[in-house]
Amino acid sequence: QVLLVESGGGLVQPGVSLRLSCVASGRPFADYSMGWFRQAPGKEREFVAYINTAGTITQYADSKKDRFSISRQNDKRTLYLGADNLKSEDTAVYYCAARTPGYGDYWNEESYSYWGQGTQVTVSS
Numbered sequence: 786q787v788l789l790v791e792s793g794g795g796l797v798q799p800g801v802s803l804r805l806s807c808v809a810s811g812r813p814f815a816d817y818s819m820g821w822f823r824q825a826p827g828k829e830r831e832f833v834a835y836i837n838t839a840g841t842i843t844q845y846a847d848s849k850k851d852r853f854s855i856s857r858q859n860d861k862r863t864l865y866l867g868a869d870n871l872k873s874e875d876t877a878v879y880y881c882a883a884r885t886p887g888y889g890d891y892w893n894e895e896s897y898s899y900w901g902q903g904t905q906v907t908v909s910s
Contacts, residue, residue, distance in 0.1 A: 786811050786812065786899070787809055787810070787811045787812050787817065787883045787899040788809065788810045788811050788899075789807055789808070789809055789881050789882070789883060789899055789901035790807065790808050790834070790868075790901055790902070791805060791806065791807045791880065791881050791895070791901040791902065791904040792805070792806050792808075792904055793805040793806050793904060794878075794879060794904030794905045794906045794907075795856045795905075795906070795907070796907045796909065797871055797907070797908055798871075798910050799871060799873060799908055799909075799910055800870055801827050801870075801871055802867065802868060802871070803867070803868045803871060803886045803906065804865055804866070804867045804868070805821070805865065805866040805867075805868070805879055805881075805904060805906070806863055806865055807819070807821075807864040807865070807866075807881030807901055808861075808862060808863050809862045809863070809864070809883065811818065811846045813835070813898055814859055814862040814863075815838055815839075816885075816886075817838065817884060817885065818835065818836065818837050818838050818840065818883075818885075818886050818891065819835070819836050819855075819857060819864045819881060819885045819891075820833075820834065820835045820881070820882045820891060820894075820897060821833040821834045821835075821853075821855060821864075821866045821879060821881055822879070822880045822882060823875075823877035823878065823880065823906075824877055824878050824903075825874070825876060825877040826876070826877075830880070830881045830894055831846065832846050832891075832892040833846055833849050833853060833855075833866065833879070834849060834853055834854075834855035834866060835855065835891040836855045836856065836857055837841055837879040837886070837891065838859075838886055839859075840856065840859070843855050843856075844891060846892070847856070852865040852869045852870055852871075853866060853867065853869075854869075855867075855869075856867075857901065864881050866879065866881075868906075871908045872910075873908050873909065874908075875906060875908050876906060876907050876908050876909070877905075877906060877908070878903040878904065878905050879904050879905075879906055880901055880902075880903045880905060881900075882894070882897035882898075882899060882900045883897060883898060883900075884896050884898065884902070885898060
């Protein structure tokens with residue numbers, strides 16, 4: 786089992802940058818590819834970004850690739866999501882998730898076995 790704990794969310798003004806963190810414990814972090822998803826109020830959870838086990842391959846939702854950046858530090862068992870020029874529409878609960886490599890599609894939340902509890906990001910002036 787993998788336990789994931791996100792942090793770094795909060796209330797921020799439009800235009801600022803933010804970095805979310807996700808710390809893993811339990812099974813070896815480097816064994817899992819990782820993803821970030823988010824769920825805005827009244828909307829379904831959506832894919833944001835993906836990174837492979839080694840951190841050498843990343844993928845983003847089309848609308849996210851310009852302002853979001855996913856990275857990981859396996860020695861620190863930590864996943865990151867950087868977000869630049871935040872907008873009100875980025876307001877959401879952000880979740881990190883762990884996926885067994887090769888299991889399902891990386892953009893599909895059903896491919897991920899372990900989830901964090903989420904961290905709220907609110908973008909408002």
